[in-house]
Amino acid sequence: MIVDIPDLIAKRASLSADKVALEDAATGRTLTYAALDARAARAAALLAARGVGKGDRVAILSRNRLEFFELLFGCARLGAILVPLNWRMPPAELDGLIADAGPSLLFHGAEEEEAAAGLAAPPPAVHLDRDYPAALEAAPAGTWRGLWPAAETWYLIYTSGTTGRPKGVIYTYRMAVANYVNIGAAIGLASTDTTLSFLPNFHTAGINLHALPTLIAGGRVIVMHGYDGDAMIALLEARRLDTLFAVPTVYQSLLDHPRFAAAPLGHVRHWGCGGAPLPDALAVRCRDLGVRVCNGMGMTETGPTAFLVDPADAWERIGSVGTPQLLCSARIVDEQDRPLPDGTVGDLQFAGPGITPGYWRNEEATRAAFTADGWLRSGDLARRDADGFYWIAGRRKEMFISGGENVYPAEVENVLSAHPDVLDAAVLAEADPKWGEVGRAFVQLAPNGARPDGAALDAFCRARLAPYKVPRRFDFVAEFPRTSAGKIQKHLLA
Structure with missing residues (x-):
């Protein structure tokens, strides 16, 4: 068992001092591993000078930027805990996270200044654009712990909250190394790789897919403040990206971009997708361009890498999330946690060194999340086929029973998303006096699509689904409320 982990950036700086670690996509500014190492040391000194000690929380409310990683590694050297906050939240929501985490210091950028000022009980703040550069320069490098x-x-990563109040998921140093092994082995991560960090750093994918693993490997991370389709296409056109991880909504946007199809897409060695279900229709559009999008599945609580399809199977196994990665174990069980045979839909559970030990200051939620023998309850329903590939059926709490038959909304949503005039869909259950429950579909139309009526959508579904799975009602929405990972917030639809 690993007890201590060497300071990862100090170690990497000793191995690759002059290699570029970080690059700002907007300005072109770069930091070598030696510079990142030095600035992380000064960040630790800055924190200590502001009264931050071991175990104290340090909040950051900011778009993606190089300083995030300086503070991440600075906290590690001091033993402090970084808390990325969701800059999309209004102050009233941020107040709950601040109260839960109890940070002793808050870093924020110019764009987040108003939100920081609107907090009910703000901790002492450091303005990343106005105060941080001089404060970092004035801080001594110091000597910090070399073992973590x-x-x-x-x-801490606060869950997106698709159904309710976010919980603080604990991330340990062991989880970081396990995720590096899981994703690194899956995509063949190399020190020569360049990846793009554009998903928000308050989300696990923003940190771990693939920014932090790439830094551990000694590659280059281009940091983009947020999603910018034109800038991303320009990087693809310049053959600057070796790996790319994105959520389905980003792939949808790229596919609709007029320059995407003509870009040299073959230069990207690995295309990863997760965060939300990947519609089959979207995967087929990518396949038509020769892009092997590797669908996967993980959770904030799994570090996050759990499942990923191998590129060799990406086109033949559309819809599957692949197999459990190197340091992740998965099982499918019944409601009494008894293993189920292949082909049977049941509860998906995880184990391994990449799994969180629990939720910040929430023992009740932590107990509820784990089985008696220590497996994490994902809340997802899945099946494993005879070849060992896993297929997600949807969330257990979303499954409903219509006329005595189980209905999995994810299956219905996937069918609706295949309609040429439909961009995305969400299916919820509603009470029915005859069948107990029936489906209600919310549909977002494609930008240039016609508006099919309910009868046309009903016929489209009936040609592809059993009658009890077909929604009884179709409602149209201009757009869906989504989490930072692109998941539809269904509780807001109801």
């Missing part, structure tokens, strides 16, 4: 206890908390 594997089981110690490094940072």
Whole structure:
């Protein structure tokens, strides 16, 4: 068992001092591993000078930027805990996260200044654009701990809250190394790789897919403040990206971009997708361009890498999330946690060194999340086929029973998304006096699509689904409320 982990950036700086670690996509500014190492040391000194000690929380409210990683590694050297906050939240929502995490210091950028000022009980703040550069320059490099206890908390990621109040998921140093092994082995991560960090850093994918693993490997991370389709296409056209991880909504946007199809897409060695279900129709559009999008599935609580399809199977197994990665174990069980045979839909559970130990200051939620023998309850329903590939059926709490038959909304949503005039769909259950429950579909139309009526959508579904799965009602929405990972917030639809 790993007890202590060497300071990852100090180690990488000793191996690759002059290699570029980070690059700002907007300005072209770069930091070598030696520079990142030095600035992380000064960040630790800055934190200590502001009264931050071991175990204290440090919040950051900011778009993606190089300083995030300086503070991430600065906290590690001090033993402090970084808390990335969701800059999309209004102050009233941020107040709940601040109260839960209890940070002793808050870093924020110019774009987040108003939100920071609107907090009910704000901790002392450091303005990343106005105050941080001079404060960092004035801080001594110092000498900090060279070993990080594997089981110690490094940072907290608050869940997106698709159904309710976010919980602080604990991330340890062991989880970071396990995720590096899981995703690194899956995509063949190399020190020569360049990846793009554009998904928000308050989301696990923003940190871990693939920014932090690429830094551990000694590659280059281009940091983009947020999603910018034109800028991303320009990087693809310049053959600057070797790996790319995105959520389905980003792939949808790229496919609709007029320059995407003509870009040299073959230069990207690995295309990863997760965060939300990948519609089959979207995967087929990518296949038509020769792009092997590797669908996967993980959770904030799994570090996040759990499943990923191998590129060799990406086109033949559309719809599957692949197999459990190197340091992740998965099982499918019944409601009494008894293993189920292949082909049977059941509860999906996880185990391994990449799994969170629990939720920040929430023992009740932590107990509820794990089985008696230590497996994480994902809340997802899935099946494994005879070849060992896993297929997600949807969330257990979303499944409903219509006329005695189980209905999995994810299956119905996938069919609706295949309609040429439909961009996306969400299916919820509603009460019915005859059948107990029936489906209600919310449909977002494609930008240039016609508006099919309910009868046309009903016929489209009936040609592809059993009658009890077909929604009884179709409602149209201009757009869906989504989490940072692109998941539809169904509780807001109801």
